[in-house]
Amino acid sequence: xxxxxxxxxxxxxxxxxxxxxxxxxxxxxxxxxxxxxxxxxxxxxxxxxxxxxxxxxxxxxxxxxxxxxxxxxxxxxxxxxxxxxxxxxxxxxxxxxxxxxxxxxxxxxxxxxxxxxxxxxxxxxxxxxxxxxxxxxxxxxxxxxxxxxxxxxxxxxxxxxxxxxxxxxxxxxxxxxxxxxxxxxxxxxxxxxxxxxxxxxxxxxxxxxxxxxxxxxxxxxxxxxxxxxxxxxxxxxxxxxxxxxxxxxxxxxxxxxxxxxxxxxxxxxxxxxxxxxxxxxxxxxxxxxxxxxxxxxxxxxxxxxxxxxxxxxxxxxxxxxxxxxxxxxxxxxxxxxxxxxxxxxxxxxxxxxxxxxxxxxxxxxxxxxxxxxxxxxxxxxxxxxxxxxxxxxxxx
Amino acid sequence: xxxxxxxxxxxxxxxxxxxxxxxxxxxxxxxxxxxxxxxxxxxxxxxxxxxxxxxxxxxxxxxxxxxxxxxxxxxxxxxxxxxxxxxxxxxxxxxxxxxxxxxxxxxxxxxxxxxxxxxxxxxx
Numbered sequence: 001x002x003x004x005x006x007x008x009x010x011x012x013x014x015x016x017x018x019x020x021x022x023x024x025x026x027x028x029x030x031x032x033x034x035x036x037x038x039x040x041x042x043x044x045x046x047x048x049x050x051x052x053x054x055x056x057x058x059x060x061x062x063x064x065x066x067x068x069x070x071x072x073x074x075x076x077x078x079x080x081x082x083x084x085x086x087x088x089x090x091x092x093x094x095x096x097x098x099x100x101x102x103x104x105x106x107x108x109x110x111x112x113x114x115x116x117x118x119x120x121x122x123x124x125x126x127x128x129x130x131x132x133x134x135x136x137x138x139x140x141x142x143x144x145x146x147x148x149x150x151x152x153x154x155x156x157x158x159x160x161x162x163x164x165x166x167x168x169x170x171x172x173x174x175x176x177x178x179x180x181x182x183x184x185x186x187x188x189x190x191x192x193x194x195x196x197x198x199x200x201x202x203x204x205x206x207x208x209x210x211x212x213x214x215x216x217x218x219x220x221x222x223x224x225x226x227x228x229x230x231x232x233x234x235x236x237x238x239x240x241x242x243x244x245x246x247x248x249x250x251x252x253x254x255x256x257x258x259x260x261x262x263x264x265x266x267x268x269x270x271x272x273x274x275x276x277x278x279x280x281x282x283x284x285x286x287x288x289x290x291x292x293x294x295x296x297x298x299x300x301x302x303x304x305x306x307x308x309x310x311x312x313x314x315x316x317x318x319x320x321x322x323x324x325x326x327x328x329x330x331x332x333x334x335x336x337x338x339x340x341x342x343x344x345x346x347x348x349x350x351x352x353x354x355x356x357x358x359x360x361x362x363x364x365x366x367x368x369x370x371x372x373x374x375x376x377x378x379x380x381x382x383x384x385x386x387x388x389x390x391x392x393x394x395x396x
Numbered sequence: 397x398x399x400x401x402x403x404x405x406x407x408x409x410x411x412x413x414x415x416x417x418x419x420x421x422x423x424x425x426x427x428x429x430x431x432x433x434x435x436x437x438x439x440x441x442x443x444x445x446x447x448x449x450x451x452x453x454x455x456x457x458x459x460x461x462x463x464x465x466x467x468x469x470x471x472x473x474x475x476x477x478x479x480x481x482x483x484x485x486x487x488x489x490x491x492x493x494x495x496x497x498x499x500x501x502x503x504x505x506x507x508x509x510x511x512x513x514x515x516x517x518x519x520x
Contacts, residue, residue, distance in 0.1 A: 095465070099469075112489050112490055112493075113490060115489050116488055116489045116490055207489075211489045211492050212492060215492040215493040218468055218472065218493055219468070219472060219473065219493065219495070220472070220473075221472065221473070
């Protein structure tokens with residue numbers, strides 16, 4: 001089903017603070033945090049949206065949005081506006097309320113005028129916080145085939161982790177028959193052992209249903225949240241279909257990257273995919289802001305299981321199990337292991353960097369040690385779960 | 397709280413409509429205040445606690461749709477009946493946040509019935 005010819009409007013919720021990702025979110029919202037040293041987290045969902053044929057996309061920003069808005073302006077301003085296509089950042093305008101968005105549903109409610117302007121038949125709501133690939137046209141087909149008012153994408157997860165999510169149960173026809181946000185005792189998928197379906201924060205609504213539910217919710221004292229309020233309420237009076245993420249042709253990989261530890265692990269997973277997996281496919285490209293730079297330059301460098309971005313120079317250094325971004329300069333005698341060095345960093349000579357995240361534009365002089373003796377280094381560096389995190393513009 | 401103390405605010409730029417509704421709802425035992433513009437109506441809402449707003453849409457300056465947005469943002473639980481001569485605004489998503497929509501008519505039966513129903517169900 002070609003989504004490009006359907007009357008569909010997409011909202012991408014990109015206002016997440018990403019508090020647990022501090023200090024990577026000190027200067028930017030979570031969707032703008034770098035991933036795999038050169039991408040931003042939001043690039044994944046935006047790439048999936050574009051690849052799926054969603055071409056009218058509003059990105060709802062909120063906190064610390066400058067970095068994200070610049071990224072969208074420079075990296076995602078390529079669609080054909082004359083064909084009605086766009087990726088447009090929408091800052092929280094406080095048009096209806098003088099408050100920030102108080103929940104995911106409130107974010108859409110405060111932008112109802114965009115629905116009135118476009119009058120779409122269906123609305124796709126996505127989150128800019130996650131790393132995954134998905135063909136949304138497959139989910140849309142199910143939404144149409146079932147005649148659902150709302151279709152929710154659900155993925156399988158171990159019961160031990162499910163209490164952090166909205167847990168969904170599906171009947172034999174795959175329709176949602178229960179939805180409980182962060183339950184103490186998550187419901188299991190029948191016959192699948194300790195596995196549950198959880199909500200991925202990916203929704204397709206019939207527009208009339210969405211507006212009716214948002215308007216009703218807006219008049220009530222609720223959390224104004226899709227998971228806590230709108231969806232449980234709709235189970236009483238609407239047709240709610242489930243879409244099994246694993247049935248998607250890309251549906252095996254999804255990561256929340258909500259903490260420094262999970263962010264680090266996802267980056268290392270990306271590295272160890274070695275270019276062959278659901279995340280990297282020639283027919284499903286991941287777009288990002290691509291500055292034109294010469295190829296990376298190496299002289300007598302030793303590189304093992306690592307990536308190095310264009311414009312970078314590596315002089316007689318040893319890099320192992322690491323992601324190095326663009327325009328990074330690494331001096332002689334430096335050793336980098338199990339680390340993420342984001343674009344535009346400068347690392348001097350004879351440094352040792354182990355299990356560390358260097359954010360954008362970090363500058364280290366000669367002989368600096370990071371992650372070698374965490375107890376001692378805690379005086380200089382921020383550590384989270386044993387990972388040293390050097391924030392943007394850090395200099396030593 | 398007895399019905400007699402329920403307060404209704406009528407926001408309409410047409411004086412005849414304001415007077416007609418005022419007399420009607422006074423007769424029914426409600427307290428009534430009126431405002432001749434959305435701006436003035438919002439000011440009344442700042443200064444007085446009301447139980448129901450009856451809101452025209454097509455008014456000079458701020459229209460009823462914008463006023464509705466502002467009412468919801470400041471007094472989420474306050475019921476609003478849109479009272480317009482035009483039915484086509486019913487299709488405008490921005491009016492769906494109103495508690496009810498009544499098209500203006502010389503016969504006030506529908507409007508008064510809806511107001512009484514809403515006020516009877518309203519929690520103080």
